[in-house]
Amino acid sequence: MGRAPCCDEVGVKKGPWTPEEDKLLVDYIQKNGHGSWRRLPKLAGLNRCGKSCRLRWTNYLRPDIKRGRFTEEEEKLIIHLHSALGNKWSSIATRLPGRTDNEIKNYWNTHLCKRLLSMGIDPVTHRPRADLGLLAAGLPLSLLAAAGLSNQQLDVGSALKLQADAAQLAKAQLAQTLVQLLTNGVPTTPNLDLMSLIGSTSSLGQQYYQGIINGSLGAQSAALAASSGLMFPDLQGCNIPPVVCMDGLSSTEVHGTTSNLSSGTLPDESSDTPKLVSASPQEKPSSLECSTSHDTSTNSLESSPFDGLEGLNLEGINTDLGWKDLLEQFPWLTSP
DNA sequence: AAAGGCAGCAACCGCAGAACG
DNA sequence: ACGTTCTGCGGTTGCTGCCTT
Numbered sequence: 192m193g194r195a196p197c198c199d200e201v202g203v204k205k206g207p208w209t210p211e212e213d214k215l216l217v218d219y220i221q222k223n224g225h226g227s228w229r230r231l232p233k234l235a236g237l238n239r240c241g242k243s244c245r246l247r248w249t250n251y252l253r254p255d256i257k258r259g260r261f262t263e264e265e266e267k268l269i270i271h272l273h274s275a276l277g278n279k280w281s282s283i284a285t286r287l288p289g290r291t292d293n294e295i296k297n298y299w300n301t302h303l304c305k306r307l308l309s310m311g312i313d314p315v316t317h318r319p320r321a322d323l324g325l326l327a328a329g330l331p332l333s334l335l336a337a338a339g340l341s342n343q344q345l346d347v348g349s350a351l352k353l354q355a356d357a358a359q360l361a362k363a364q365l366a367q368t369l370v371q372l373l374t375n376g377v378p379t380t381p382n383l384d385l386m387s388l389i390g391s392t393s394s395l396g397q398q399y400y401q402g403i404i405n406g407s408l409g410a411q412s413a414a415l416a417a418s419s420g421l422m423f424p425d426l427q428g429c430n431i432p433p434v435v436c437m438d439g440l441s442s443t444e445v446h447g448t449t450s451n452l453s454s455g456t457l458p459d460e461s462s463d464t465p466k467l468v469s470a471s472p473q474e475k476p477s478s479l480e481c482s483t484s485h486d487t488s489t490n491s492l493e494s495s496p497f498d499g500l501e502g503l504n505l506e507g508i509n510t511d512l513g514w515k516d517l518l519e520q521f522p523w524l525t526s527p
Numbered sequence: 528a529a530a531g532g533c534a535g536c537a538a539c540c541g542c543a544g545a546a547c548g
Numbered sequence: 549a550c551g552t553t554c555t556g557c558g559g560t561t562g563c564t565g566c567c568t569t
Contacts, residue, residue: 205538205539206537206538206539206563207538207563207564208537208538227554228555229554229555241555242539242540242555245555245556246537246538246539247537247538249556250538251537251538279557279558280558281557281558292556292557293536293537293538293558294536296558296559297535297536297537300535300536300559301534301536302535
């Protein structure tokens, strides 16, 4: 059971690798293969532990490693995969040829995680952040102002803005949750998230919800979005990616939910990406500047809360199993 | 020009499970 | 069946270079 003692060895070099060490390692592996990592350093003439050699090879020296910046497609794929797999960096890496788990992990922690946070998305759950969406949306202004959120002092104006943002985020979360119901199938137990969410959203959000229930998604959602000033995505014709089915399996258990999607394909990059519900529409955050250019291909990350819409065609749902049917079949969805 | 702060990333650490004797 | 070794993985650290003051 015990730990490998290789890194406890005294006298082995640590720290950055020199070009000479790299050459020794590459030459040896190209001639002999790595074989036992434990024995490799001695055989290759390196004063390193085997673990260090393996890491250097797999993360840097391997000939099939793709170097350079992550492409937009890779970024989207990482976000999708992370939403389905969590911090399973090695699993994610197997779906990004030439990228290592370490590289993806670093990129996530240094870039993508911050970007999602700046967009008001929880990088763990990939949903609008609950601290804003569920707490602030339901709290009276006076409380928000008096308490300050996250140890920040808020004046009433800030609290007002925060509450407005929170309501929007909550509505976005509601829409996403509804989409997830369609994507993942209906759970056999009441969806507490959804119920609390419905309770926390404004009447407009509930109207939107009812609109979804009562009729076609596109027209009514657009009307509500227009009336609310929100950019709710037009769900019609959107494709929801098989987030939980990236491994090509159907009905894969992920995060406690089950997907019945059979498609194992990745999101169609050419399909229209739904627009994001901005956390603060009135002031375009500077943190998003990198993705607000006129290049429409760069808006994908802005759309992350609804990136999940890219892979599933909802048209059939409107005709075969509509929201009405869904809600009639599962009344707890609407009753508190 | 120098100092301090910050971001990015290579490398290390330690755990867990597989493989092996 | 059991103990030891090896490998893989995720989390974390710390070095380096760039940017700001």
